[in-house]
Amino acid sequence: MKVSYKIYNLPFKHPFTISKGTKSHQPSLVVELEYFGLKGYGEAPAISYYNIPVEKMVADLEAKKMFVEKFSFSDPERYWHYLHHLFPQNSFLVCALDMAGWDLYGKMKRKQLHELWNLDLENTPPTDFTIGLDTIETMIKKLKEKPWPIYKIKVGTDNDMEMVAALRKETDAVFRVDANAGWTLEQALQKIPALKDLGVEFVEQPLAKDNWDGMKILYEQSALPLIADESCVTEADMLTCIKHFHGINIKLTKCSGITPAKRMIQKARELNMRVMIGCMNESSLGSAAIAQLAPLLDYVDMDGPLLLSEDIATGVSFNYGKIIYREGYGLGVEMKDF
Numbered sequence: 001m002k003v004s005y006k007i008y009n010l011p012f013k014h015p016f017t018i019s020k021g022t023k024s025h026q027p028s029l030v031v032e033l034e035y036f037g038l039k040g041y042g043e044a045p046a047i048s049y050y051n052i053p054v055e056k057m058v059a060d061l062e063a064k065k066m067f068v069e070k071f072s073f074s075d076p077e078r079y080w081h082y083l084h085h086l087f088p089q090n091s092f093l094v095c096a097l098d099m100a101g102w103d104l105y106g107k108m109k110r111k112q113l114h115e116l117w118n119l120d121l122e123n124t125p126p127t128d129f130t131i132g133l134d135t136i137e138t139m140i141k142k143l144k145e146k147p148w149p150i151y152k153i154k155v156g157t158d159n160d161m162e163m164v165a166a167l168r169k170e171t172d173a174v175f176r177v178d179a180n181a182g183w184t185l186e187q188a189l190q191k192i193p194a195l196k197d198l199g200v201e202f203v204e205q206p207l208a209k210d211n212w213d214g215m216k217i218l219y220e221q222s223a224l225p226l227i228a229d230e231s232c233v234t235e236a237d238m239l240t241c242i243k244h245f246h247g248i249n250i251k252l253t254k255c256s257g258i259t260p261a262k263r264m265i266q267k268a269r270e271l272n273m274r275v276m277i278g279c280m281n282e283s284s285l286g287s288a289a290i291a292q293l294a295p296l297l298d299y300v301d302m303d304g305p306l307l308l309s310e311d312i313a314t315g316v317s318f319n320y321g322k323i324i325y326r327e328g329y330g331l332g333v334e335m336k337d338f
């Protein structure tokens, strides 16, 4: 097996702001696995909050490239276990390599992954479109620019209620809110009933990621379902989320790829928890990986390609929230420039 990689720095259409800060570009690592003439691709965007910059992914890959290449690839799940032990501290790099392994495997089997897994695309929920934090006027402008059936609205400011009420005047679409750990328990208890009245479907990560005492109280009193994002990073966090959250937001990078994400979806079903997959502003490459899993989910948040102004691949596209799958094997992606 031969491993290559490329670093991208993809510009956002608008500066993207959440309660943790603003960014204008999304740095991302793309890896290519070449095996007997077939090529598989995987992507991992760097997120400063998780402290794994692209440079760290590259340094770790360079240090152990020989071991990644000498693996005798037969199936992606076995490959993930090998990678997980090779890079125990770098879930983002493992995600990129695992994704490339699945892409390669689908190409070996001449099937798209959702076909290999026997999933029915009829069950695929539509994706939301994210409105990042900004002045109310600009948020209204962004919403009007993109008519969509479901919006995810970033909150976590002093004027959250005013903001959501102003957006509600513009549309009847479904709203979800994501506080990115930006509220105190008192703020959450006060805001959630009013958000319900404004037609909000659920609240993502209301409190700080380790405020489990606060979440226990909120879980018992919340008028809306609560979805864990920052509080649920890996499979090990799922059990802690029971009776603190109603569901989890899986992200391929934080959990370390498609292989553990599949296990987490199955586990969430056993625990009777709702399941969402979110994105970290992946291009059409990483988004196509989310799309393969989408029929298994309750909620999908994969609007990366819609927020970025440059794309590195042709993978999925969207029609008013509906995910349109591209033909092809593996992830069903064609790289534009690698």
Ligand code: MG
Pocket (backbone or CB within 6 Å): 178, 180, 204, 205, 229, 230, 249, 278
């Ligand atoms: Mg989130």
